[in-house]
Amino acid sequence: MSNEITLRDISRKSEQLIQVHPRDLLPLPPPYEETNPNPAKEFLAQTDGNRYEASLDGISAIGIPKPKTKAEEEQLIRTFLSGLRKLFSEENNWTFLQPLMLSLEYCGKCLTCSEACPVYIASGRQEIYRPSYRSELLRRIKERYIDNPGRITSWFKGNNVDLNWETIARLAELAYRCTLCRRCAQVCSRGIDNALITHEIRKLFSQEMGIAPKELHEKGTVQQLRVGSTTGMTPHAFKNIIAFIEEEVEEKAGKKIQIPIDKQGADILLIHNAGEYLSWPENPAAFAILFEAAGLNWTLSSESVGYDAVNYGLWYDDIQLARIAARHTQIARDLKVKKIVIGECGHAHKASITVADRILTGDSNIPRESCLPLLQRIVLEGNLEFDPGRNDFPVTLHDPCNMVRSMGIVQPQREILRKICPQFREMVPHGVDNYCCGGGSGFAIMSTGNFADWRSAVSGRMKVRQILEVFHDVLTPDTNKYVCAPCSNCKGQLRELFNYYDVWQKSRILYGGLVELIINAWVGLKEPFINWEWH
Amino acid sequence: MALALAILTYFAYAFIIFMDARKAIKYAKMPVHLRWDLYPMVRNGDGSHDTAFRQGTQSDKNRGKRFIKSFLFILKDNFYLGEYFHKNRRYWCVLFPWHVGFLLILTFNGLCFLAAFSTFAGLSLPPEPSNLVGRSLYYAILVTGFGSFIIGSLGSIGMLTIRLASRELRAYASPINYFNYVFLLAVFSTGFYAGYSFDPTFSEYRGFWKGLVTLSPIDVHFAWAIHIILFALVKLYLPFTRSMHYVTRFFAFLWVYWDDRPNVKGSAIEKAVQGSMDHPVSWSAPHIPSGKRWSDLNSQPAIPGSGEVRR
Numbered sequence A: 001m002s003n004e005i006t007l008r009d010i011s012r013k014s015e016q017l018i019q020v021h022p023r024d025l026l027p028l029p030p031p032y033e034e035t036n037p038n039p040a041k042e043f044l045a046q047t048d049g050n051r052y053e054a055s056l057d058g059i060s061a062i063g064i065p066k067p068k069t070k071a072e073e074e075q076l077i078r079t080f081l082s083g084l085r086k087l088f089s090e091e092n093n094w095t096f097l098q099p100l101m102l103s104l105e106y107c108g109k110c111l112t113c114s115e116a117c118p119v120y121i122a123s124g125r126q127e128i129y130r131p132s133y134r135s136e137l138l139r140r141i142k143e144r145y146i147d148n149p150g151r152i153t154s155w156f157k158g159n160n161v162d163l164n165w166e167t168i169a170r171l172a173e174l175a176y177r178c179t180l181c182r183r184c185a186q187v188c189s190r191g192i193d194n195a196l197i198t199h200e201i202r203k204l205f206s207q208e209m210g211i212a213p214k215e216l217h218e219k220g221t222v223q224q225l226r227v228g229s230t231t232g233m234t235p236h237a238f239k240n241i242i243a244f245i246e247e248e249v250e251e252k253a254g255k256k257i258q259i260p261i262d263k264q265g266a267d268i269l270l271i272h273n274a275g276e277y278l279s280w281p282e283n284p285a286a287f288a289i290l291f292e293a294a295g296l297n298w299t300l301s302s303e304s305v306g307y308d309a310v311n312y313g314l315w316y317d318d319i320q321l322a323r324i325a326a327r328h329t330q331i332a333r334d335l336k337v338k339k340i341v342i343g344e345c346g347h348a349h350k351a352s353i354t355v356a357d358r359i360l361t362g363d364s365n366i367p368r369e370s371c372l373p374l375l376q377r378i379v380l381e382g383n384l385e386f387d388p389g390r391n392d393f394p395v396t397l398h399d400p401c402n403m404v405r406s407m408g409i410v411q412p413q414r415e416i417l418r419k420i421c422p423q424f425r426e427m428v429p430h431g432v433d434n435y436c437c438g439g440g441s442g443f444a445i446m447s448t449g450n451f452a453d454w455r456s457a458v459s460g461r462m463k464v465r466q467i468l469e470v471f472h473d474v475l476t477p478d479t480n481k482y483v484c485a486p487c488s489n490c491k492g493q494l495r496e497l498f499n500y501y502d503v504w505q506k507s508r509i510l511y512g513g514l515v516e517l518i519i520n521a522w523v524g525l526k527e528p529f530i531n532w533e534w535h
Numbered sequence B: 001m002a003l004a005l006a007i008l009t010y011f012a013y014a015f016i017i018f019m020d021a022r023k024a025i026k027y028a029k030m031p032v033h034l035r036w037d038l039y040p041m042v043r044n045g046d047g048s049h050d051t052a053f054r055q056g057t058q059s060d061k062n063r064g065k066r067f068i069k070s071f072l073f074i075l076k077d078n079f080y081l082g083e084y085f086h087k088n089r090r091y092w093c094v095l096f097p098w099h100v101g102f103l104l105i106l107t108f109n110g111l112c113f114l115a116a117f118s119t120f121a122g123l124s125l126p127p128e129p130s131n132l133v134g135r136s137l138y139y140a141i142l143v144t145g146f147g148s149f150i151i152g153s154l155g156s157i158g159m160l161t162i163r164l165a166s167r168e169l170r171a172y173a174s175p176i177n178y179f180n181y182v183f184l185l186a187v188f189s190t191g192f193y194a195g196y197s198f199d200p201t202f203s204e205y206r207g208f209w210k211g212l213v214t215l216s217p218i219d220v221h222f223a224w225a226i227h228i229i230l231f232a233l234v235k236l237y238l239p240f241t242r243s244m245h246y247v248t249r250f251f252a253f254l255w256v257y258w259d260d261r262p263n264v265k266g267s268a269i270e271k272a273v274q275g276s277m278d279h280p281v282s283w284s285a286p287h288i289p290s291g292k293r294w295s296d297l298n299s300q301p302a303i304p305g306s307g308e309v310r311r
Helices: A007-011 A041-046 A070-087 A097-105 A112-116 A118-122 A131-146 A151-156 A165-174 A183-187 A194-209 A217-227 A235-253 A275-279 A282-294 A318-335 A346-358 A371-380 A411-420 A440-445 A451-459 A461-470 A488-500 A503-507 A514-521 B002-028 B063-080 B082-087 B089-121 B132-165 B167-172 B175-198 B203-213 B222-240 B242-257 B268-277
Strands: A268-271 A339-342 A368-370 A395-397 A481-484 A509-512
Touching: A007 A131, A007 A165, A070 A131, A070 A165, A070 A194, A097 A131, A097 A194, A097 B002, A097 B242, A112 A118, A112 A131, A112 A183, A112 B082, A118 A451, A118 A461, A131 A165, A131 A194, A151 B175, A165 A194, A183 A194, A194 A318, A217 A318, A235 A275, A235 A282, A268 A282, A268 A318, A275 A282, A275 A488, A282 A371, A282 A514, A318 A339, A318 A346, A339 A346, A339 A371, A346 A368, A346 A488, A368 A371, A371 A411, A371 A514, A395 A411, A411 A514, A440 A451, A440 A488, A451 A461, A451 A488, A461 A488, A461 A503, A481 A514, A488 A503, A488 A509, A503 A509, B002 B203, B002 B222, B002 B242, B063 B082, B063 B242, B082 B089, B089 B132, B089 B175, B089 B203, B132 B167, B132 B175, B175 B203, B175 B222, B203 B222, B222 B242
Parallel strands: A268 A339, A339 A368, A395 A481, A481 A509
Antiparallel strands: none
């Protein structure tokens, strides 16, 4: 039974530790109660289980190659221990040493955190997904193999987890079964942050062993620093897309605008998640329309990295985090702008505005702000006229974890929605207590093996249920409904979830950003801006 | 025997104070870390909470006031464990008496110390003729003493029971957890036995404290001696356990979750960060070149094609 898995089982030599069964998953309301796909089934058929590690739960987020020889396995264990030591050294991990020590040393093992975790609950309370499971593993491994106490002390403290290849590989995978949403940290009375411990495990694997999901590293931060964007978009391609957006705005919205690029001395350098340009170009278009209408002195950058706000380093690697943050501010300095404003992207908010704040020193530390209070000022100060009647359909707000729980930005987006959306309704819970979309910490862009199935079936399940519940009185497809998600990664996850559960067909629920709703209500446009089509 | 008990008691108090201070200094001296805010910071009366990002910028004139408010919030929560009360009521039902027992036993000993010290000011406690202060102290000692022994014993038994009864809690427990419950139960129950059976007004125990204060240790009943030894051993043992969370909790909340001080030019934070950026980096993954400092890495692009497993 998967809920009887113990900590020691992590090192057990077996093909697969647990299997997530459809019958275990969190129930969904009608007509979605039958949607219980088996997330592990397809993977085993598709992936070469002999080459890649999938012995945790049949899912492979990272695609770690298995060691071919005993010597190779021993070398991996040595490298793991070397990285573990570095996690606790001031020189190598000054960035998070204090939070890590505080979280690792003082857990009371009361398990209060478990019920706060949407992954644990949605999975049917699988033991290995419990927030404290992976933390306790790291704690016991550290105490046994790094602190190196005597045999009796070790027994007394319960340090009975063996370190072998199975332990390491499963721990690496387990670090990618948590969205780092930090609901668990929020309920811990002692201040234990299991998400932070997960973050540190990811760092150990990336910074010492070179193990990270390719979507985050090779195709993520490495590609961003080399090409300019995690999407692969080059500066030239970016300029072409901007030209395309200008044409679209003129054609569909009847508004001729010129989007400023590389304007020296502007007040604002606006940086979007580059995924917006490719997947949801209406979002940067709406920003441009609004900023122009509000008469802001702003610009975009066409410099490599300057048009992509993402910083995947936040999720797995401090070095990559620092490199990208430094590049963003260097571009802003070169343009001589007064400040950077981050578009609707949650993790870019947190990476740039708070976490990287203590990496940037001297002149490189130029002001970086969220777009949400700026949008709030534009909407509420009264210079532009809005007609809420244009948004007269049920609207709910998905709170991106990085904006609410990690930054406390809760009210601006609500004040906007209350003004322009007469049928605005709140999910339960919401604000700082929200549930993650299930695509946090990189999950939304990860699709190795059958990880995407797991993400939709397990980590995003709680959010789907919340959305269905908030629209319970209008769930049939005869009413258009809108989930406002001011975050690119959350939108990416919602797109996958809505496809997976067939939400558009069954309930006509659309997802989109906040600024699209603002522009939809702006009387300066003759035609509706929101396009009620699934794409 | 009297001298040994006195020395042990003095040493135990000095030791735990020293270790608490050492722990606090250790955490306070750790390098400034990257920001890792967690909201809500302390909620206001209306359920709302403060954030420096409300107006976009990070300036916050109320930071000093908020720090004091946050400090008091944690201090208060250390006493009544309100966070547990709201989030895990079942666990709180046993954890709370366990904690209260511990807080009361400290108060009980503190009051005995006060009573002993007050004799220098001419204060006397019943049954001798006494004023209101003396009588109040007398009854406060009675209430906190028996209160701690009874509530603490129940809490210890409760913690042991809930841990053993729940398969989930048991799975994460170590022998040390059970030892802690039994150890504290022994402290509380021996105190109750000594007080109830041989010293119902705690006059002998107050005498022991008077002996400590006047440096004239006295002999006590064997049952009290056992209790005094066990309580001293707890103080010697606690610094090596996770129970030091009453110290580290302040750091977790005030130094990490609620530390939203921005890194402004010329600030102490900026100086600390600059110091840390001079550290050499010895992480070994392929995308991290060797022999560099943190500040050098910011200007180094990632190595193209890196990402293979380091073997």
